[in-house]
Amino acid sequence: MTVTPRCTHLFQTRRELHHFLNRYKQISEERIQPQIMSLSMAIDPVDPLVVFQALAEPQQLNFYMEKRAFGQEVEPQEGVAIAAIGSAAKFTINGAERFTAAQQFIRSTLAQTAICGQAHLPLAGPHFFCSFTFFDQDSDRKPAFPAATIFLPEWQISRSGSHCLVVANVVLCATTNLEETVDRLWQTWQSIRAIRYELITPAIEHQDLLTRRDVATTQHFKQAVQAALTDIQQATFHKIVLAHAVDVTSPLPFDAIAALHHLRKLYPGCYLFSTSNDRGQQFIGASPERLVSVRDGQLKTGALAGSAPRGKTTSADAALAKRLLESVKERHEHRVVSQFICQQLAQLGLSPQSLPVRLLQLSNIQHLQTPIYATVPADTHLLDVVAALHPTPAVAGMPRAAACDYIRRYETFERSLYAAPIGWVDHHGNGEFAVGIRSALIDGCSARLFAGAGIVEGSAPERELAEVQLKLQALLQALI
Numbered sequence: 042m043t044v045t046p047r048c049t050h051l052f053q054t055r056r057e058l059h060h061f062l063n064r065y066k067q068i069s070e071e072r073i074q075p076q077i078m079s080l081s082m083a084i085d086p087v088d089p090l091v092v093f094q095a096l097a098e099p100q101q102l103n104f105y106m107e108k109r110a111f112g113q114e115v116e117p118q119e120g121v122a123i124a125a126i127g128s129a130a131k132f133t134i135n136g137a138e139r140f141t142a143a144q145q146f147i148r149s150t151l152a153q154t155a156i157c158g159q160a161h162l163p164l165a166g167p168h169f170f171c172s173f174t175f176f177d178q179d180s181d182r183k184p185a186f187p188a189a190t191i192f193l194p195e196w197q198i199s200r201s202g203s204h205c206l207v208v209a210n211v212v213l214c215a216t217t218n219l220e221e222t223v224d225r226l227w228q229t230w231q232s233i234r235a236i237r238y239e240l241i242t243p244a245i246e247h248q249d250l251l252t253r254r255d256v257a258t259t260q261h262f263k264q265a266v267q268a269a270l271t272d273i274q275q276a277t278f279h280k281i282v283l284a285h286a287v288d289v290t291s292p293l294p295f296d297a298i299a300a301l302h303h304l305r306k307l308y309p310g311c312y313l314f315s316t317s318n319d320r321g322q323q324f325i326g327a328s329p330e331r332l333v334s335v336r337d338g339q340l341k342t343g344a345l346a347g348s349a350p351r352g353k354t355t356s357a358d359a360a361l362a363k364r365l366l367e368s369v370k371e372r373h374e375h376r377v378v379s380q381f382i383c384q385q386l387a388q389l390g391l392s393p394q395s396l397p398v399r400l401l402q403l404s405n406i407q408h409l410q411t412p413i414y415a416t417v418p419a420d421t422h423l424l425d426v427v428a429a430l431h432p433t434p435a436v437a438g439m440p441r442a443a444a445c446d447y448i449r450r451y452e453t454f455e456r457s458l459y460a461a462p463i464g465w466v467d468h469h470g471n472g473e474f475a476v477g478i479r480s481a482l483i484d485g486c487s488a489r490l491f492a493g494a495g496i497v498e499g500s501a502p503e504r505e506l507a508e509v510q511l512k513l514q515a516l517l518q519a520l521i
């Protein structure tokens with residue numbers, strides 16, 4: 042990885058751009074290996090979701106992530122939104138080695154990358170966008186997503202507070218047609234600059250036209266909860282998270298961008314995400330759960346488990362919150378997660394610090410949350426932490442292996458990207474991963490919605506089903 046001193050004039054004229062890339066094409070010819078140029082340039086304020094809507098094509102690899110309000114952080118940060126469009130380099134893999142292999146791919150890609158332009162600005166330089174499936178091997182023969190997908194986008198448009206930035210990643214090698222490459226870059230750069238800070242058109246409401254089908258019956262879900270309670274009594278495991286899925290079909294195609302826009306208004310404190318495969322399927326959602334983030338060696342993670350609905354009036358809401366905070370069952374369900382996270386971090390040689398349990402209140406639901414912090418040494422990669430934490434007992438159970446076996450046996454659908462790590466890593470090793478819950482897989486006129494609930498001693502099948510329905514309803518409301 043080489044860093045070229047600031048050159049702010051890169052995209053000033055087509056000629057300038059041509060001249061600059063030509064130099065690197067020659068370097069790649071001399072070294073007899075491809076050279077990736079990562080060019081960062083500040084732009085006027087723009088909504089990255091609007092750029093995503095304008096430029097992303099359905100058959101490409103794409104990624105979007107946004108988190109607006111960081112109100113509950115110890116050190117409040119400004120909102121961040123990143124759109125990643127197309128791929129300059131990509132890597133997919135199945136199997137247990139996926140996190141290590143992903144790291145190797147990132148390392149070897151960075152070794153061929155030259156970082157140019159305004160590399161000192163927030164979110165500048167090469168970023169790798171990653172999605173992992175819940176299990177490291179899908180049981181479907183044609184899974185929607187591989188167990189790991191990592192890509193360096195062709196275009197990255199981001200906003201961090203009031204700073205907006207474009208990163209273009211270009212591969213140059215001996216056979217590159219420089220004229221064509223420069224033309225393509227120049228045209229896309231001009232179209233990005235022409236995009237105004239405009240509003241996204243809401244989707245046409247078509248709630249009445251939808252058909253909804255439970256993938257497995259709600260009876261099946263309740264029976265699975267009941268059977269899990271027996272296993273809990275027999276100490277096979279002491280927590281399990283069971284999910285339910287619903288297929289929704291519509292005569293009109295679902296509009297993922299409009300849904301994301303709707304979700305960010307409904308859940309401003311959540312991670313908003315979207316990623317697609319090259320078959321035009323999009324996995325989207327609004328997750329309240331951070332798996333882990335690292336910034337300048339400071340790691341943030343947390344336990345999120347234990348839920349209650351929001352009350353219709355202030356006093357009803359306060360009563361539900363109080364009951365949640367004082368519930369022995371919900372506290373136990375929560376503690377299993379915070380203890381596991383601290384243990385896993387300690388095994389990596391870190392010294393995690395937890396804050397007291399508090400409430401995370403979303404518009405439809407409230408959760409117990411424990412923020413956990415640690416300092417990470419330079420030789421611990423963010424993906425090492427992701428590998429150690431996923432899946433936490435917030436989405437799998439405890440002990441993990443027994444819970445995962447049970448999930449495989451009782452859930453009749455593939456979790457795919459549901460409840461799995463989704464996020465990005467940059468060239469400094471900073472990055473952010475959310476847990477892909479409160480999510481849906483959109484495929485034209487159909488969508489599969491996922492939601493789960495943690496089961497511990499004292500859980501009741503009917504109440505767990507109600508919790509899952511509440512989570513599903515919130516997502517459904519955003520899709521139309």
Ligand SMILES: C=C(O[C@@H]1C=C(C(=O)O)C=C[C@H]1O)C(=O)O
Nearest residue numbers: 345347348435478492493494495
């Ligand atoms: C598994 C999900 O959510 C998880 C389960 C929770 C619970 O059971 O209380 C709360 C937050 C999440 O950790 C989901 O939303 O699908």
